[in-house]
Each structure stands twice: as structure tokens, then as C-alpha cells.
Amino acid sequence: MSFREKIDKLKKPFEKGGKYEKYRPAAQAFDTFLFVPNETTKTGAHVRDAVDLKRVMMTVDLALIPALLFGIWNAGYQYLSQIQTEVGLWEAVGLGLTKVIPMILVSYIVGLGIEFIFAVKRGHDVNEGYLVTGLLIPMIFPIDTPLWMIAVSVAFAVLLGKEAFGGTGMNLLNPALTARAFAFFAYPTYMSGGEVWVMNAGKVDGVSGETILGKLALNDDIAYSTSDMLMGMIPGSVAETSVYMILIGAAILLFTKVGSWRIMLSALIGGIVMGLIFNVLPANLTNGLTSFPWYQHILVGGFMFGVVFMATDPVTAAQTIKGKWIYGFLIGIFSIMIRVVNPAYPEGVMMAILLMNVFAPTIDYYVVQANIKRREKRLETTTLKSA
Amino acid sequence: MATDIKVKRGYDLKLVGEADKKKVPTSSPRAFAVKPPNFHAVIPQLLYKKPGAHLKAGEELFFSKYNEKVRFTTPVSGTIQEIVRGERRRVMEIVIAPDAEIEFKDFGKLAVDSADAEALKARIFESGCGTFIRQRPYNVVANPEDVPRDIYISGCSTAPLAADPEFILEDQQEEFQAGVSALAKLTTGKVYLGLRKGSSSFLRSVRDVHLVEVEGKHPAGNVGVQIAKTKPINKGERVWTVGPEDVAIIGRLLLTGRFDARRTVAVVGSDAQTRQYFKTRVGVSVDALVGKVDTSKTRLISGDVLTGEKLAANGYMGWFDNTLSLIPEGNQYRMFGWLPFRHNGIPSKSHTSFSWLFSGKKYKVNTSLNGEERAMVMTGEMEEVMPLDIYPMQLLKACLAGDIEKMEQLGIYEVVPEDFALVDFVNSSKVEAQDIIQMGLNIMITEVG
Numbered sequence: 001m002s003f004r005e006k007i008d009k010l011k012k013p014f015e016k017g018g019k020y021e022k023y024r025p026a027a028q029a030f031d032t033f034l035f036v037p038n039e040t041t042k043t044g045a046h047v048r049d050a051v052d053l054k055r056v057m058m059t060v061d062l063a064l065i066p067a068l069l070f071g072i073w074n075a076g077y078q079y080l081s082q083i084q085t086e087v088g089l090w091e092a093v094g095l096g097l098t099k100v101i102p103m104i105l106v107s108y109i110v111g112l113g114i115e116f117i118f119a120v121k122r123g124h125d126v127n128e129g130y131l132v133t134g135l136l137i138p139m140i141f142p143i144d145t146p147l148w149m150i151a152v153s154v155a156f157a158v159l160l161g162k163e164a165f166g167g168t169g170m171n172l173l174n175p176a177l178t179a180r181a182f183a184f185f186a187y188p189t190y191m192s193g194g195e196v197w198v199m200n201a202g203k204v205d206g207v208s209g210e211t212i213l214g215k216l217a218l219n220d221d222i223a224y225s226t227s228d229m230l231m232g233m234i235p236g237s238v239a240e241t242s243v244y245m246i247l248i249g250a251a252i253l254l255f256t257k258v259g260s261w262r263i264m265l266s267a268l269i270g271g272i273v274m275g276l277i278f279n280v281l282p283a284n285l286t287n288g289l290t291s292f293p294w295y296q297h298i299l300v301g302g303f304m305f306g307v308v309f310m311a312t313d314p315v316t317a318a319q320t321i322k323g324k325w326i327y328g329f330l331i332g333i334f335s336i337m338i339r340v341v342n343p344a345y346p347e348g349v350m351m352a353i354l355l356m357n358v359f360a361p362t363i364d365y366y367v368v369q370a371n372i373k374r375r376e377k378r379l380e381t382t383t384l385k386s387a
Numbered sequence: 388m389a390t391d392i393k394v395k396r397g398y399d400l401k402l403v404g405e406a407d408k409k410k411v412p413t414s415s416p417r418a419f420a421v422k423p424p425n426f427h428a429v430i431p432q433l434l435y436k437k438p439g440a441h442l443k444a445g446e447e448l449f450f451s452k453y454n455e456k457v458r459f460t461t462p463v464s465g466t467i468q469e470i471v472r473g474e475r476r477r478v479m480e481i482v483i484a485p486d487a488e489i490e491f492k493d494f495g496k497l498a499v500d501s502a503d504a505e506a507l508k509a510r511i512f513e514s515g516c517g518t519f520i521r522q523r524p525y526n527v528v529a530n531p532e533d534v535p536r537d538i539y540i541s542g543c544s545t546a547p548l549a550a551d552p553e554f555i556l557e558d559q560q561e562e563f564q565a566g567v568s569a570l571a572k573l574t575t576g577k578v579y580l581g582l583r584k585g586s587s588s589f590l591r592s593v594r595d596v597h598l599v600e601v602e603g604k605h606p607a608g609n610v611g612v613q614i615a616k617t618k619p620i621n622k623g624e625r626v627w628t629v630g631p632e633d634v635a636i637i638g639r640l641l642l643t644g645r646f647d648a649r650r651t652v653a654v655v656g657s658d659a660q661t662r663q664y665f666k667t668r669v670g671v672s673v674d675a676l677v678g679k680v681d682t683s684k685t686r687l688i689s690g691d692v693l694t695g696e697k698l699a700a701n702g703y704m705g706w707f708d709n710t711l712s713l714i715p716e717g718n719q720y721r722m723f724g725w726l727p728f729r730h731n732g733i734p735s736k737s738h739t740s741f742s743w744l745f746s747g748k749k750y751k752v753n754t755s756l757n758g759e760e761r762a763m764v765m766t767g768e769m770e771e772v773m774p775l776d777i778y779p780m781q782l783l784k785a786c787l788a789g790d791i792e793k794m795e796q797l798g799i800y801e802v803v804p805e806d807f808a809l810v811d812f813v814n815s816s817k818v819e820a821q822d823i824i825q826m827g828l829n830i831m832i833t834e835v836g
Binding site for chain 2: 037038045319
């Protein structure tokens with residue numbers, strides 16, 4: 001019996017008329033994870049592209065892996081380098097894994113669990129969107145976030161951020177950022193401040209866990225060079241720190257055309273423009289962030305990660321070509337603006353993207369309206385001519 | 388004078404199995420059929436409810452319930468063999484067993500140059516040739532009471548493996564010219580003829596037309612694109628479109644007085660045994676062209692692989708189709724097939740496969756859906772194959788919602804399902820775009836008319 005036949009046999013009770021017919025979407029989700037189904041075209045075009053949603057989502061996951069691997073190492077390194085003089089590669093990775101793997105597991109189990117329940121209840125197949133969201137969430141949380149907190153945030157994001165709007169493809173807000181924003185407002189002490197960004201910083205004396213942006217907001221000096229920021233050996237959310245690794249991900253997204261180059265580029269431009277504007281203003285207008293050089297603004301914090309992986313989420317971004325330019329540019333502008341001007345919170349990318357998620361449909365509305373107007377005008381001129 | 392159009396947003400799906408440029412006659416086909424579902428929004432009023440009647444070619448089989456001037460006649464002389472009905476007794480096929488020698492009903496010759504528009508129109512619709520004229524918006528049979536703004540003929544095809552109209556028309560030059568001249572009298576505007584830029588066929592010297600020089604990727608050859616790029620359809624306007632060989636049938640009617648519905652069919656596709664052009668008549672039984680085909684392994688498609696109609700092994704060619712595509716059925720599982728850059732032998736416009744890098748390669752393609760239907764998530768992929776000034780995803784959503792005002796605003800009058808064929812192909816959510824557009828058109832027909 002071939003492997004495929006074994007699966008068909010296992011799946012039998014879940015098919016139509018079977019004992020567990022109700023749970024077909026769940027069984028189907030596992031099956032399609034192993035095999036692309038044998039479904040053929042019924043109507044419409046008889047031949048189809050090799051791409052499907054699962055392949056698209058897996059491409060994004062693939063693009064996230066360099067940043068994730070670096071994040072795992074950096075999690076261990078940031079802590080160990082403060083308590084001992086030499087840190088081995090595998091020592092740091094090992095320590096990082098003990099922290100990050102449970103976070104990923106919790107995110108996937110809780111999130112996919114909810115998705116499965118809704119798929120079974122609504123009788124539709126499980127959409128692949130959560131494959132990406134589930135990996136993104138642990139990557140954008142501080143390393144010391146308690147696991148139950150991640151579980152609660154995931155549940156909130158999937159239930160209220162996504163399923164309440166009708167599920168995959170319908171949500172207004174990026175689910176991963178919704179989870180983070182929820183945690184940020186519900187448990188602020190765990191999500192900001194000087195003690196959460198490095199493992200055990202709150203518990204072990206002598207270990208500090210302040211991010212660059214956090215220090216600047218307090219007008220402290222920073223001890224990191226531009227190359228540190230590029231490399232990413234700095235404190236921060238799990239996988240946001242290494243610009244190099246994020247750029248590898250960006251290259252994958254751009255090569256495969258899965259991520260919109262328009263959004264990435266326009267957000268980068270927006271960030272640079274806003275950074276330059278603050279740079280020419282008098283120093284220390286608000287705090288140390290005003291005079292923080294524009295190119296370093298782009299490199300630190302979650303800016304690059306947000307622009308490459310979160311702003312480009314096709315469901316919550318603007319959907320029209322022109323809309324994407326506007327949407328991306330404003331994300332860049334607002335990210336840096338919130339960073340510098342808002343005294344309570346030294347990072348602005350999350351808020352900027354969520355804000356633009358809300359406005360993306362409005363931007364699209366006006367872009368599409370231009371097409372409608374053009375059509376109406378054409379009608380008008382032809383009726384005038386014939387009259 | 389000619390208009391140049393260039394299509395950048397599109398996709399050439401290159402497949403193995405092109406037909407040789409060779410025309411052969413078909414050996415006595417078993418039967419021919421007229422299939423009412425080929426004509427959207429036509430409810431047939433049958434003249435013969437039971438099999439047995441003997442008819443000459445050009446004699447009436449049925450007419451449209453809503454317009455008795457739109458008459459459907461038999462393409463061959465013979466005996467009505469069977470009337471096949473589907474769900475709710477809908478008439479699916481009227482099968483005619485042909486005579487050995489075709490007898491024609493004589494409609495009388497009509498000199499195109501001296502005849503007036505009304506006489507031409509009456510003759511064309513009376514003989515059944517009117518069924519070859521399709522109206523946009525809605526993609527329905529033209530209404531003889533209308534005077535169309537313009538008439539469009541596409542003399543080039545860019546669809547995968549589609550028959551080449553220039554080759555088909557080579558030996559029907561005189562008829563084609565007569566047809567074009569007649570059509571030119573039916574419109575207040577012009578007859579537009581789309582030709583591939585740089586082609587050197589006789590079509591270039593056809594009179595009474597405005598040439599449209601077409602360049603670029605599929606769907607450049609689609610008449611819908613040629614309309615949109617020359618003079619898009621506005622609300623309230625009516626444009627007619629006619630297939631290239633159908634113009635010759637109209638011409639032949641006027642020159643000879645006969646409804647002589649000859650059809651040259653290209654048999655194509657990787658599963659076809661002999662790939663060449665067959666000279667036959669409209670609605671021929673496909674076994675006359677390809678013999679016995681095991682449809683559990685091979686899909687028979689009347690038309691091209693993007694827009695055609697799936698046929699049974701004993702099925703009949705569609706009324707308008709001049710291509711018969713045979714491709715393998717794709718009933719197989721692919722382990723971890725969702726991994727990016729796996730199975731690069733499947734054609735893909737998406738860059739998540741390496742197949743886009745080999746743009747010159749011809750693919751053997753099967754009918755696999757390569758996934759399952761999902762929510763619309765990715766944006767931008769539909770736009771890349773939509774050369775019309777239309778927001779495809781927004782229009783699809785308006786159709787799904789049945790929002791008439793939105794559909795109208797977003798350009799439903801300018802499209803027919805075939806304009807969304809490539810959207811079917813490329814979209815990663817496996818959304819049935821052509822079905823959705825047809826659904827939208829159906830709503831418009833019943834609600835707006």
C-alpha cells in the first residue's frame with residue numbers, strides 16, 4: 001500500500017457520508033499539508049498556474065527563517081555576553097532555542113486551534129494565512145514574554161482581529177500586529193521599558209535590557225555603532241534586530257514577487273524623509289531621537305522588519321497599485337514620527353502600520369474612484385458628441 | 388489607416404501540441420449538433436419537439452423565445468436524431484444525422500454592393516447567420532433590431548494553441564470580403580479588423596475595414612482587448628463581434644444564397660494523435676476529428692484551454708469554436724507540492740516557481756487545479772494579466788455581492804468571461820473568475836437588460 005493509499009484510508013471517515021464528516025476541514029488541512037490535492041478544474045480555465053495560497057504563505061515563512069535563526073542566536077548572545085566574557089555559537093543558539101521554540105509552539109497551537117474550530121464550524125477549508133501569522137507573532141515579542149501572555153494575545157488577534165471580520169482575506173488589521181498591540185496595551189510592563197528585551201534582565205543583577213530607541217528616548221548615550229545595527233547584535237524583539245537577515249528575507253519576497261516592492265520602497269522613502277525632517281530641526285526638540293541620524297533611524301527598532309514583513313501583508317495593505325505607494329509612504333512617515341514625538345513609547349512601526357491598515361480601504365476607495373470617474377467622463381463626452 | 392495597440396499586461400502560456408498547417412477533409416461525421424447553451428440568455432422555442440424530421444441545411448430548428456427574429460438553423464441537411472435535455476428539461480443538444488450529400492435551402496443571392504442594410508440584415512438573421520453575431524455588453528446573440536456602434540472582428544489569436552484565423556481564411560478570401568462589406572453596412576460606425584502586427588496575409592488588403600495592428604502578449608488577440616484599446620464600450624452602447632470564419636459564412640450566404648456553415652477546426656494539444664486542421668461544418672461530432680478518446684485520461688475541450696467547454700467523448704464542437712484541445716487529465720497528488728520552487732515543470736507566471744525563467748519553453752500541461760479554492764488574499768496578480776482599464780478584483784467582488792451599481796461603475800459592460808480567463812489561470816486563490824463574471828452578467832441581463 002502506498003503512502004497515499006494509507007492516507008486515503010485514514011481520511012475515509014472524514015469524507016462526505018463518513019462518520020466524522022463534520023471534521024472534514026481539519027482532516028483536509030493535514031492532508032493538503034502533505035500533498036497538493038488531486039483536484040482538477042471543473043469550470044473556467046482548464047489549466048492553472050502551479051502557485052496556490054499555501055505556496056505563497058510558505059514563501060513568506062521561508063523569507064522569515066534567516067531573521068528567525070539570527071534572533072534565536074541573538075537571544076542567547078545578548079544575555080550570555082553580559083554575564084560571561086566569551087560566548088560560544090552553539091551555547092547561545094541552545095539557550096535561544098529553549099526560549100523561542102516554546103513561543104512558536106504556543107503561537108501555532110493556539111492560533112491554528114482556533115482556525116480549525118472556525119473552519120469546522122463554518123464548513124470551509126482551513127486557510128493558510130495563519131502559517132505566516134503564527135511565525136510572525138513570536139518573532140515580534142520581547143524574549144521574556146510569558147507564554148500564557150502570548151497565548152492570550154494570539155487568541156485575541158485570531159478571534160477579534162480576524163474571525164470576527166469573516167476570516168482570512170477579510171480582516172482589517174494585520175493579525176500579528178493585533179496580537180502585539182493587544183499585549184502592549186494589556187500588559188505594558190512586559191512589553192516596554194528597560195528590562196524586557198534581554199533574557200532575564202529583570203531577574204539577574206547586572207544584566208540590562210534597554211533598546212537603543214529606549215535609551216535615546218531617555219536621552220541616554222548609546223554604545224552601538226552603525227555596523228552593530230546592521231548586524232543586529234543589539235537588544236530588541238526576538239527577530240527584528242538584524243538588518244542583514246531581514247534584507248535576505250526581503251530579497252526572497254521581492255524575487256518571488258510575493259511581497260510588494262512598491263510598499264517596501266515607498267515605506268523606506270517615507271522613513272528617510274521623516275528622519276531627515278527631524279534631523280534638520282533643532283536637536284533635542286523632544287528627546288535624543290530628534291537628532292538621531294536618519295540612516296540609523298531606518299536600521300534600528302522594528303522599522304525594517306515591519307516594512308518588509310508586516311506592511312506588505314496583502315490583505316491589510318492597500319490593494320491598488322497607486323494605493324500601495326501612498327500606503328507605504330505614510331507608514332514610513334508615521335513610524336518615525338511616532339517614534340520621535342510620542343513620549344510614552346519609543347517605537348512607532350507597529351502603530352504606524354496598524355493605523356495605515358485602517359486607512360488602506362479609504363486610500364483604495366479614492367484610487368478606484370478615479371477609475372470610475374474616468375469611465376463616467378468617457379460616457380459624458382460620447383453622449384455630448386452624439387447629441 | 389490603422390490603429391496600433393500594444394498589450395503589455397498579459398501572459399503567453401506556451402504549450403506543446405500545435406497543429407500542423409495542413410487542412411484535411413473529415414471523413415463522413417456521425418452527426419452534428421446545435422447546442423442552445425452556447426447562446427447565453429437564449430431560451431429555445433423548438434419547432435420540432437420530437438426526432439424524425441428531415442431538414443435542409445439552413446432550415447429552422449428553433450428560435451429565441453424572447454425574439455423570434457433570432458433564428459437558429461441547421462448547419463447540415465439531415466434527420467433530427469435526438470433532442471438531448473438536461474436538468475429541468477433544458478434543451479442541451481439537438482443532434483442531426485447528416486445526409487451523404489448536403490442539400491441547401493435556397494435563400495437567394497444578394498449583391499452586397501447594391502443591397503441596403505435592412506435587406507442584408509433580414510437575410511443574415513433569417514438564414515441563421517445572425518447567431519454568429521454576438522453583442523457586447525453581455526456576450527449574447529445580437530438583436531436584429533439594433534444598429535451597433537461598431538463591429539469588431541479579430542483576425543489573430545493569441546490564446547494557447549488556438550487556431551490561426553489567417554491560415555483558416557486563406558481559401559475563403561472572396562467570402563470573407565463579402566461578409567465584411569455586408570457587416571460594414573449594418574453599423575453606423577466601422578468594422579474593425581484586428582491583425583497581428585507584421586503579418587502579411589491577404590487580410591491586410593481587405594476593404595471596408597479599419598485595421599487594428601495588434602502587438603503583445605495574450606489576450607492581445609481577444610476581441611475584447613481590441614475594443615477596449617480602440618473605443619471602449621460605454622453604458623447604453625451596443626457593439627457586435629463576429630468570429631473570423633463566421634464572417635466568411637455570412638459572405639457565402641450572400642454570394643451563393645446558402646447557409647453553408649463551413650468550419651475549419653484545429654486539433655491541438657499534447658494528447659492529440661494527429662494535430663492538424665480539419666475542414667468540416669459547425670457543430671461536428673468530435674469523434675469524427677479525433678476518434679475514440681478515453682476521457683478519464685484525456686480532457687476534450689471545444690475551444691482553447693483557457694476558455695473552452697469540456698466535452699464528452701461523443702460530444703459536439705461548440706457553435707463558435709475552431710479549436711479542439713486535448714490535454715491530459717490531472718488527477719494526481721503531488722507530495723509537498725506547495726513548497727516554493729518545487730515541480731518547475733508546471734507552467735507558472737508566479738515567481739514562486741522557476742518555470743517563469745524559461746519563457747521560451749513549451750509545457751505539457753494537465754487539468755490539475757494545483758491547489759484548492761481559498762479566500763482572495765494576494766493582490767496585484769490579477770492586474771498583471773488584465774490589459775483592460777478595469778480593477779479585476781474589485782469587479783469580481785462587486786459581482787459576488789450582486790451590487791449592480793458597483794458593477795456598472797467598475798466596467799461590467801466592457802467585459803465578457805473570456806477577458807477574465809487569464810485571471811482564472813494566475814490567481815493563487817483559485818477563484819473561478821470567468822464564472823463570477825458570467826454570474827454578474829446574468830444579474831445585469833435580468834435586472835437592467
